[in-house]
Amino acid sequence: MVNYSKWDNLDLGSDDDEPRTSGVPNVTKLEGPSTVTFGGGRGRNVDIQVNAPAPAPAPIAVGTKAIAPPPNRSALDVSYAKFDAMAGDISSDDDINDYYEDEYHEQMDNQRREEAEEELRNPDGTWKKLPPLRRQPGVYTGELPPPSHPPPEVVEARQLAETKTLAERTERFTLNGGREDATATTAPYMWAQTHDECVLSVIVPHETKAKDVRVDCDESHCKVILAHHAMKTATMLIDDDVAHKIDPEPRDDEELERSADGFDVPRTYGEWEVCDWEPKGRRVVRVTFRKKGLGMMTHWWRRALSGGTEIDTATLKGRKDGKAAESQRIWEEATEAFKEKVKNRQPIPIPYDGPIEDSDEDEK
Numbered sequence: 001m002v003n004y005s006k007w008d009n010l011d012l013g014s015d016d017d018e019p020r021t022s023g024v025p026n027v028t029k030l031e032g033p034s035t036v037t038f039g040g041g042r043g044r045n046v047d048i049q050v051n052a053p054a055p056a057p058a059p060i061a062v063g064t065k066a067i068a069p070p071p072n073r074s075a076l077d078v079s080y081a082k083f084d085a086m087a088g089d090i091s092s093d094d095d096i097n098d099y100y101e102d103e104y105h106e107q108m109d110n111q112r113r114e115e116a117e118e119e120l121r122n123p124d125g126t127w128k129k130l131p132p133l134r135r136q137p138g139v140y141t142g143e144l145p146p147p148s149h150p151p152p153e154v155v156e157a158r159q160l161a162e163t164k165t166l167a168e169r170t171e172r173f174t175l176n177g178g179r180e181d182a183t184a185t186t187a188p189y190m191w192a193q194t195h196d197e198c199v200l201s202v203i204v205p206h207e208t209k210a211k212d213v214r215v216d217c218d219e220s221h222c223k224v225i226l227a228h229h230a231m232k233t234a235t236m237l238i239d240d241d242v243a244h245k246i247d248p249e250p251r252d253d254e255e256l257e258r259s260a261d262g263f264d265v266p267r268t269y270g271e272w273e274v275c276d277w278e279p280k281g282r283r284v285v286r287v288t289f290r291k292k293g294l295g296m297m298t299h300w301w302r303r304a305l306s307g308g309t310e311i312d313t314a315t316l317k318g319r320k321d322g323k324a325a326e327s328q329r330i331w332e333e334a335t336e337a338f339k340e341k342v343k344n345r346q347p348i349p350i351p352y353d354g355p356i357e358d359s360d361e362d363e364k
Helices: 081-090 094-115 152-173 253-260 323-343
Strands: 033-038 046-051 060-062 065-067 178-180 189-193 197-204 213-217 221-228 233-241 271-276 283-291
Touching: 152 189, 197 221, 197 233, 213 271, 213 283, 221 283
Parallel strands: none
Antiparallel strands: 033 046, 060 065, 178 189, 189 197, 197 283, 213 221, 221 233, 271 283
């Protein structure tokens, strides 16, 4: 506490224009926190904060007893402890999380290096660059809710739809053909035919893609190979002769131009694709053959491959009623007419006016 009573009788004026008495200073009494500026307003001012005490208030008389008034708190006398606690509650933890995440990633990198030290360490002792570590999802440790199941009518509707889809595809893949089980040279397959084509559908696993399949066909033979890239092996699915000769695929303009220019362009036999068969199940490799043309006549195959089981072509859905019998009758009549013509054929003399060379055998 500073006692300012000795300055009470001093002149408190601060006007620079008034004449001053030599040796008498100008004193200003400060009450409470104040700011004093030195420099006279001519630049390079210096501000100084002065925490002077506030004047003590006079006692308040209550009845016959004087009670001191409550202390006059300064505007700067504020406790920030409660604000510090609030700031701690609402402050962001991003920096802390980043720190711990970096530490976690470093630990995981070290662990991965230890597990694959031979593969990740360079000959000079340095480490190879690790791929970025994927963030692992959190694990829920509370009580899990019961699994949700669709209503029974929805499940039944889905099963009926899948059954219907499978039946439709199977019918299309065996139209005017049949289905064969696995043999020594073939995997299970289905086959169908129309007037101009025969389609072979080889059953393969559900994850099979076009890049896993290789098909090699010529005029009379077919091979279908399934590759297993992970194991570096392959499986022969089809290795058999086609039941009948097939025609090559039509050539496009580019192939025709190359052939006309003298290039030996090989002909392509059979087209193929990979498509679904069972819903969410096995697939098929569909190989399409072009039947050998017989003019206006349709040749219905009894089997697709030489090792397959023959079917009765008279009951095919693709044939009209009575068409088989009529075709058979026409074929038999044509055959009999040809045989009769050959039987009754007469030799035709050919005139010759040239010289005749006699041999010894003729003379004898």
